[in-house]
Amino acid sequence: MSDDSATLPRALEVSLGERSYPIHIGPGLLGDPARLTPFLAGRQVMVVTNTAVAPLYLERLKAGLDDGLEVRELVLPDGEATKTFATVERIWDALLEAGFNRRCTLIALGGGVIGDMVGFAAACYQRGVAFIQVPTTLLAQVDSSVGGKTGVNHPLGKNMIGAFWQPRAVLIDTDTLSTLPPRELSAGLAEVIKYGLIRDAGFLAWLEETMPRLRDLDAAALTRAIERSCAIKAEIVAEDETEQGVRALLNLGHTFGHAIEAHQGYGVWLHGEAVGAGMQMAVELSARLGWLDADEVARCRRIIASAGLPLAAPAAMGADDFLARMRLDKKNLDSRMRLILLRSLGDACVHDETPPALLSEFIGAFARR
């Protein structure tokens, strides 16, 4: 995989018929009116962001909105613990207080927490209004801003309340990554590695060799990683918007990861950290089923660790609690646990035939590490 210049904006598309939308990727996009204006449904615009992102990027985004629009802003508190129904109600309150109608447009400026909540607010407000994703974390740029999964957490489970609701456009200004804390960058790299593991062994090999440059915020490398990640996600979403089949592969590591997040309390482990550990668990379970060999398991450990991610669940998490939380996963349709596993590196599958005794023993061994 060669690195092209990072200076050119690129455009991909999520192909969903009349609801198709572009993903623009490049530096300096935030304040460019030509990027946002075509996707506004009308004159009323509400920019929703949080207390960490507003001081960094709110003014720059507003500079990209034409005069003559009725622009409001809502600055929410920060953090995964705020990804709740109560916070989404604050968005609806603000929209109603502003007298916004069905032709309004919400703009989600921030990471995946803001994007998921704003998308959900847009899905429900007056039965559905337009929204635009302006993701500012690596995780949101490679994953959460694309595909229309929106929603909030419930104390009993991650993302349990939500809707599929597609944005009108995704605007990825790669300059915003310059202010991202290293821990958040690592969390985003978890989802990037996921794409290599599920769909593209060549991309995985490129990540393996490029990881130091990615962690050093090398613009060309990051742009390439974002572009390839979005391309894979767009392809899968276009094939299976509402996760009836292939889209479930995007959940590699998430059955384990979501259980960790809910057990720890939302925000204690970052989503990407939990997914990192969860992917290593999926890799090791795939090896137990005879699909991966020891060298491949070791290779995955090295790649995940090189991104600065954890490789195992928290020591205090007991096997019973782990399994109980995994049983609540949305992919499970009956008593069988549906897991995303790897037939080989770059080739994932949905598997619901792991013998329960093997799974219990496997989780127990991990919980004791």
Ligand SMILES: NC(=O)c1ccc[n+]([C@@H]2O[C@H](COP(=O)([O-])OP(=O)(O)OC[C@H]3O[C@@H](n4cnc5c(N)ncnc54)[C@H](O)[C@@H]3O)[C@@H](O)[C@H]2O)c1
């Ligand atoms: N909808 C989906 O398909 C999908 C996919 C993956 C993850 N998610 C969800 O996304 C959430 C995680 O998203 P996240 O990792 O972006 O977390 P986040 O939204 O909490 O952002 C991480 C932190 O970085 C801050 N931040 C954002 N942009 C910044 C910038 N440019 N500079 C400095 N700080 C910045 C945020 O305020 C926050 O403190 C989880 O709730 C997860 O479930 C959803």
Ligand SMILES: O=C(O)C(=O)C[C@@H](O)[C@H](O)[C@H](O)COP(=O)(O)O
């Ligand atoms: O877009 C998808 O589909 C994904 O599964 C992407 C995941 O990275 C993301 O964390 C998603 O929010 C998980 O969705 P869930 O349905 O398992 O809650």
Ligand SMILES: [Zn+2]
């Ligand atoms: Zn995820």
